[in-house]
Amino acid sequence: MTTDIRDIPEAHVDRALDLAHLAFHAKVGDATRKRQRELLLGCERVGAYEDEEIVGFTAAHRLGLSVPGGELPVAELDFVSVAPTHRRRGVLTGMIGELWRRCAADGRPLACLWASEEAIYGRFGFGPATEAYNVEIDSTRPLDLRITPDRRPLRLLDPAAAVPVIAPLYEASRARRSGRLSRDEAWWRWSVRSDGEDDDDNDNDGPKRVVVLGDKGAPAVGYVTYRVGEKGTVTVGELEAADAPAAAALWSYLASIDLTRKIQAWTVAPDDPLLHFAADRDQVRVTGQWPAMWLRLVDVAQALTARSWAAPVDLVLEVRDATLPANAGRFRLTADPSGAVYEPADGPADLALDVRELASCYLGGTPLRRLVRAGLAEERTPGAARLLDAALETEYLPFTGD
Numbered sequence: 396m397t398t399d400i401r402d403i404p405e406a407h408v409d410r411a412l413d414l415a416h417l418a419f420h421a422k423v424g425d426a427t428r429k430r431q432r433e434l435l436l437g438c439e440r441v442g443a444y445e446d447e448e449i450v451g452f453t454a455a456h457r458l459g460l461s462v463p464g465g466e467l468p469v470a471e472l473d474f475v476s477v478a479p480t481h482r483r484r485g486v487l488t489g490m491i492g493e494l495w496r497r498c499a500a501d502g503r504p505l506a507c508l509w510a511s512e513e514a515i516y517g518r519f520g521f522g523p524a525t526e527a528y529n530v531e532i533d534s535t536r537p538l539d540l541r542i543t544p545d546r547r548p549l550r551l552l553d554p555a556a557a558v559p560v561i562a563p564l565y566e567a568s569r570a571r572r573s574g575r576l577s578r579d580e581a582w583w584r585w586s587v588r589s590d591g592e593d594d595d596d597n598d599n600d601g602p603k604r605v606v607v608l609g610d611k612g613a614p615a616v617g618y619v620t621y622r623v624g625e626k627g628t629v630t631v632g633e634l635e636a637a638d639a640p641a642a643a644a645l646w647s648y649l650a651s652i653d654l655t656r657k658i659q660a661w662t663v664a665p666d667d668p669l670l671h672f673a674a675d676r677d678q679v680r681v682t683g684q685w686p687a688m689w690l691r692l693v694d695v696a697q698a699l700t701a702r703s704w705a706a707p708v709d710l711v712l713e714v715r716d717a718t719l720p721a722n723a724g725r726f727r728l729t730a731d732p733s734g735a736v737y738e739p740a741d742g743p744a745d746l747a748l749d750v751r752e753l754a755s756c757y758l759g760g761t762p763l764r765r766l767v768r769a770g771l772a773e774e775r776t777p778g779a780a781r782l783l784d785a786a787l788e789t790e791y792l793p794f795t796g797d
């Protein structure tokens with residue numbers, strides 16, 4: 396039978412969701428299903444059909460991704476699922492090929508995703524571009540800090556009213572850090588639930604709480620979203636703060652909540668100030684580290700010339716790209732803080748690397764020198780990787796929480 400890759404119309408969204416739940420072995424309740432449906436109606440949906448049966452499904456959110464110096468349109472893949480009866484026949488490969496055609500057609504130079512299994516996406520040219528830490532805090536005692544927390548008042552906000560208060564802080568963070576996704580109204584409703592229901596219909600954690608730091612009537616200087624579980628674990632959704640004292644106030648607050656024993660944060664930036672101002676690193680422990688966002692440079696030239704550059708660089712790159720030939724070949728990159736030019740070159744290459752390694756370095760999260768040492772990129776001109784790293788460097792490490 397042939398598989399036909401085409402748009403999933405609104406009328407088939409429930410069938411696509413059924414397939415996703417089958418592929419992910421997910422049992423979801425009505426509230427989660429309603430939210431997923433709402434999310435899917437607002438995004439691009441690519442289906443693999445065998446006759447009229449959907450055997451593959453990929454959603455792509457049309458979002459903006461913060462990159463050094465600005466923002467670029469990105470296809471953020473979601474719900475990637477193939478029927479267990481149809482796996483390993485190239486269904487995913489076909490759907491991703493279709494997404495690349497769509498990205499090229501409407502000028503989206505980037506694609507990204509959060510991988511369920513790390514082994515899947517490298518072959519499609521994705522590289523891990525941001526990293527996140529899991530952090531656990533022992534809150535059976537007050538949080539031991541080396542700095543004085545901001546003393547402004549804390550306020551518990553009704554999640555339904557919180558978005559206008561906290562969104563400016565999220566936006567400020569996106570302007571500082573690469574790797575952060577834009578959020579529309581539906582996404583905010585998902586991140587800061589307004590209906591008081593559990594995020595996941597199967598868990599027993601309490602409802603999401605939102606606490607902001609700041610004087611009444613003045614813009615907030617920090618916020619945290621969290622839930623408290625039955626065993627006294629405070630699970631942090633996200634914490635944004637204008638500066639270190641504001642962050643210290645929010646972490647201290649979380650550690651002070653009565654009848655709780657532990658704080659658990661799943662996504663903390665590797666350069667988060669908490670890891671420095673915590674006085675006792677036995678109390679604040681990094682318990683895991685993982686690639687948070689896999690990035691694909693769908694159009695390398697557009698991606699490289701759209702970001703800002705920290706230092707001058709003039710190098711020839713030999714880029715391999717097994718699936719998007721327009722990216723492959725030798726190109727001269729001439730960049731400095733005023734802009735960049737990336738054009739085909741004849742001369743010998745200073746660096747040779749696969750497009751997935753270029754994606755890992757693109758946001759400044761992974762130094763290319765590390766990949767050269769790991770045997771994943773080739774430095775043909777001594778010192779070339781160091782020069783490229785200096786030009787790619789960013790003040791803050793890239794980070795993705797969504």
Ligand SMILES: CC(C)(COP(=O)(O)OP(=O)(O)OC[C@H]1O[C@@H](n2cnc3c(N)ncnc32)[C@H](O)[C@@H]1OP(=O)(O)O)[C@@H](O)C(=O)NCCC(=O)NCCS
Nearest residue numbers: 418475476477482483484485486487488510511512514515
């Ligand atoms: C992961 C999944 C989407 C792959 O779909 P698929 O149609 O079987 O993938 P393809 O047939 O196009 O595979 C292309 C290549 O990727 C490899 N691949 C696919 N899934 C892989 C996995 N989980 N681990 C390692 N390699 C994988 C295939 O072996 C194949 O390699 P080859 O070209 O060398 O033969 C599918 O198995 C699935 O739905 N899994 C459950 C849900 C899930 O994990 N989704 C991913 C969410 S991020």
